[in-house]
Amino acid sequence: MSRSPIASTLLPGKPYPLGAHWDGLGINFAVFSxxxxRVELCLFSRNGRKELARLTMPECTDEVxxxxxxxxxxxxxxxxxVHxxxxxxxxxxxNPAKLLLDPYARKLTGPLRWADALFGYRLQSPRADLTPDRRDxxxxxxxxxxxxxxxxxxxDRPPAVPWERTVIYEAHLRxxxxxxxxxxxxxxxxxxALSDPRFVDHLHHLGVTTIELLPIHAFLQDRFLAQRGLRNYWGYxxxxxYAPEPAYLSGGELxxxxxxxxxxxxxxIEVILDVVYNHTCEGNELGPTLSWRGLDNASYYRLVPGxxxxxxxxxGCGNTLNLSHPRVLQMVLDSLRYWVQCYHVDGFRFDLGSTLGREGNGxxxxxxxxxxxxxxxxxxxVKLISEPWDLGPGGYQVGNHPxxxxxxxxxxxxxxRRFWRGDPGQRGELAARLTGSADLFDRRHRKPWASINFVTAHxxxxxxxxxxxxxxxxxxxxxxxRDGTDDNASANWSPDGSVEGPTDDPAILATRGQVARAMMATLLLSQGTPMLTAGDEWLRSQQGNNNAYCQDNELSWLNWDDAQTPTGRGMVECVRRLLGLRARLPAYAERQFLHGRQEFAPGLHDIGWFGVDGEPLTPEQWSNPEERTLALRRARRDAxxxxxxxVLLLNAGTEAVEYRLPPPALIWSRLFDSARPELPEAPLDHPVQPVAPHAAVLLAATLAPSGPS
Structure with missing residues (x-):
């Protein structure tokens, strides 16, 4: 079949919608600047190697x-x-010598190949970025x-998992x-591979409801990483x-x-995308000219006044998108709607969300x-999640989003992390975190699910x-x-701190396992929305690397064989049991913050805090920095x-303790013990529960409408 000849001129077309849209008879192109x-449309051969025509855009309406x-x-x-x-x-x-990618491009062809010609200025010029580069x-x-x-x-319908039942699994697609x-x-x-039945079965087995994918938008392989023989793995x-990362398409089809x-x-299972609308890949004034910079730098980016x-x-990435500009804001909103309407995604996690909410006054x-x-x-x-910080002034905004x-x-x-490491003075702070961080989120009728709880992330x-x-x-x-944070609140749990990483010492391994399970139990038995990091369910290691953004290799990739080792199987079963309890117990479907204002029986309120003696904590006990135990009791009436x-019993100390259970006298059952996760659920035959060092124990009971049972 012969191909229709390329028209020598463009018809006026329409300014909306932005991007390139085929109507069966031709294509309408629209781009903001x-x-x-002057703006020229450049047409290429199917493989993108040969430029076939340059056609001047004939109309500009309202800057489109x-x-x-x-x-x-x-x-x-x-x-x-663009001229x-x-x-x-x-x-x-x-700089019209630079070919620019349409910000609304739906699909990309061909790789970016690093060369000096990608920069809008002459790299070797003594005037730095002030001398334009004329190479194509x-x-x-x-x-x-x-x-x-x-x-x-x-x-197809969105699963629409209620927030109070949501369990997020943060993962990297690759x-x-x-x-x-x-x-x-x-x-x-x-x-x-994402929807492979065996992976879906794994999520179901755990009790996960929602997968959150690290960026899948097309992203740049940064030049400085390529020069080191590394790759941009995370994709920020x-x-x-609008275009998916081409490397994530096995057959190249959207x-x-x-x-x-x-x-x-x-x-x-829901799908949430981690999205990066705070900056682009073009970096600072010394970065390449690939799209937005060459289309209209002064509109797309926030520039230093004067x-x-x-x-x-x-x-911290060289530039900041100018969301105060209506066309830039439109681009972001159009993109978000596109992923919901065209790809049916269920929500977004906004990278550096404080940047998105920064106006002229902060x-x-x-x-x-x-x-x-x-x-x-x-x-x-859809589900909306913000990473509520950035490097700008007043950038830390946890609890202050709308x-x-x-x-x-x-x-x-x-x-x-600090509580289970045994740091002093953590009791009061932990109490707030276990109950949805009401001190941060209980305002403007927000719900406990607004707190995305996590112990680890990518x-x-x-x-x-x-x-x-x-x-x-x-x-x-x-x-x-030098990269990556130094403040990890971590420990290697060897007696003298000298054993970093792998060891064959059974005592060290036992302690590490107990602390890991206690932290997992704390995460999955807290009010708020829990987020697991992929691989933590079988204790995946990155060999101590806490900033693996450039490690597109076996250091970062999940090794599913590890899930079949005794340690891996044990941890997977631990997570499965905890999430099963979370789904089963009414306390974890609570939609309101608890403040001890509702009393179901004498001395039995919706929430209460106790010491090992079963008595409510006194102000002196709350303020004692050396206390490393805490008992949290929650009560909820069903229909x-x-x-x-x-009752959740916690012991971050190095010695076992015995908890006397608080009144009223109920028939308690032990549902989970992180020190002995293999133990089945069983009733207690006395009101004292031992808790091992570095351990969490969950107990449950019911109170019938007519009284204790």
């Missing part, structure tokens, strides 16, 4: 350049060249492809399956907000993403981004390393172990009038 003087290409077909490969002033001191960095960057640039986005979703020998090689590390360097989500939904050559860097829970998302009829109905957003709660992480130690290393070991990153009571 407020400060450009647009044109219609008749007879153009799906599969058209394109990019833009305008090259005046870095005034924020303008137009097209041969090194990925291009956009016009695609058909139709897909037969059948009866790392999940790269070491799965039972998959075809080309499927490993891709969406084709976005190249396109529908692979949709099939994976369709199958996970059929299994009742010194527009430089970028405001609240993100962070504002009423910022335009939050207002726009929360009033949106599509976005306001209702409708959940937040990563690093105070939970730090407190749980950024930092794994659970195994948290109990095996006293210090980070990031030498493999090539930065002389039949029965009151369900649980």
């Amino acid at each position: 407020a400060n450009a003087t 350049w647009h044109g219609y290409l008749p007879h153009a077909s799906l599969g058209t490969v394109y990019g833009y060249r 305008g002033p090259y005046e870095p001191h005034h924020g303008h960095r137009f 960057s097209a041969p090194m640039m990925p291009k956009a492809i016009v695609v058909d986005e139709s897909f037969h979703w059948g009866d 790392g999940l399956s790269m070491r799965r020998d039972d998959l075809l090689p080309h499927q490993r590390g891709t969406f084709a 360097s976005t190249l396109s907000y 529908n692979e993403v949709k099939v994976a989500i369709r199958r996970l939904h059929a299994a009742g 010194d527009e050559r430089h970028y405001i860097n609240d993100t 962070f504002d829970p009423g910022a335009g981004f939050f207002d726009a998302v929360l009033q949106d009829p599509v976005l306001s109905r 209702p409708g957003f959940a937040e990563w709660n690093d105070k939970f992480r730090d407190t749980v 950024d930092g130690f794994t659970l195994a390393d948290l109990v095996s290393y006293a210090a980070k070991h990031n030498e493999a990153n090539g930065e002389d172990n 039949d009038g029965q009151v369900h009571v649980t």
Whole structure:
């Protein structure tokens, strides 16, 4: 079949929608630039190697350049060249020698190949970024492809897991399956493996309801990493907000993403995307010109007032997207809606969420981004999670986001780590974290689920390393172990602290296992939304690396064989039992913060705190920094009038303790003991419960409507 000739000119077309859209007769192209003087559409051969035509966009309406290409077909490969002033001191960095990726590109073709021509300025110039580079960057640039986005979703419905029943599993798409020998090689590390029935069965076995994927938007392999022989593994360097990362598509087809989500939904599992709308991959003024910088630098980025050559860097990544600009905010909202409507994702975790809420006077829970998302009829109905900090002024904003957003709660992480390490003075702080961090979130009618509780995440130690290393070991990153945090609240649990990492010492291994299980129990038996890190369920190690962002190798990839070792199987069963208890017990479906105001029987309130003697804690006991025990009692009435009571007994000390259970006298059952997780559930025959060192024990009882039973 012969291909239709390329038109020599564009028809005016329409300014909406932005991006490239095929209507069966041709393609409408629309791209925003407020400060450009001319925009050229560049058409390429199907493999992206040969530029076939440059067509001037004929119209600009309300700062949107647009044109219609008749007879153009799906599969058209394109990019833009944008003319305008090259005046870095005034924020303008137009350079038509640089091919630019459409910010609304749905699919990419061809890799980015690093070369000096990708930079808008001459790298070797003594004037740094002030001298424009006139070399053509097209041969090194990925291009956009016009695609058909139709897909037969059948009866797909979002699982819509209630927040109070949500259990999040944070995972890296590539790392999940790269070491799965039972998959075809080309499927490993891709969406084709994400919905593999064996992986879905694993999530079901654990009791996970929601998988949260590290960035799957197309991202840049940073030049400084390539020069070190490393790769950007985590993906927090976005190249396109609409196109999936090409390396994550086993056959290069976008529908692979949709099939994976369709199958996970059929299994009742939600999919949340970790998204990076706070900065782009273009870095600071010395970074490459790939898309937004060349389209309209002064609009897309926040620049230093009075010194527009430089970028405001609240993100620590060189630049900050200017969400105060309506077209930039539109791009982000359009992207979010696109992933919900086109790919049926169930929510988003916003990287450096404080940046998204920063206005001219600092962070504002009423910022335009939050207002726009929360009033949106599509976005306001999905799960929204913020990482509530960044490096900018006033960047730490845990608990200060608006209702409708959940937040990563690093105070939970730090407190749980310090308590189980045996640090002094943690009792009161832990009490707050166990009950949804009401001190942070109980305002503006927010719910306990707003606290995303975690002990580990992709950024930092794994659970195994948290109990095996006293210090980070990031030498493999090539930065002389300077990268990554030094404040890990970790310990290696050897008697003199000298045994870092692997050991054959059974006593050290036993202690490490007890502490790890106690921390896992604390996470999964706390009010709030628990988040597991993939691999922690079998104690995966990264050999002490707490910043594995550049380790796209076996250091970071999950080794599923480890889940079949005795240690791995034991930990998986521990997590399964804990999540089963969480799903079964009414205390963990509580939608309200508890403040001890409801009394079900004399002395039995909805929440209470006790010492080992079974008596309520006194102010002196709360303030005693050397106390390392805590008993939390919770009570909740069901629809039949029965009151369900649980008691969580914690002992972070080095010696066993005996807890006398608080009144009233009930028939208690031991449901879980982290020191002996193999023990079945069993009734207690006396009101005293021993708790081993570094251990957590969960007990339960019921109170009938007519009295104790």
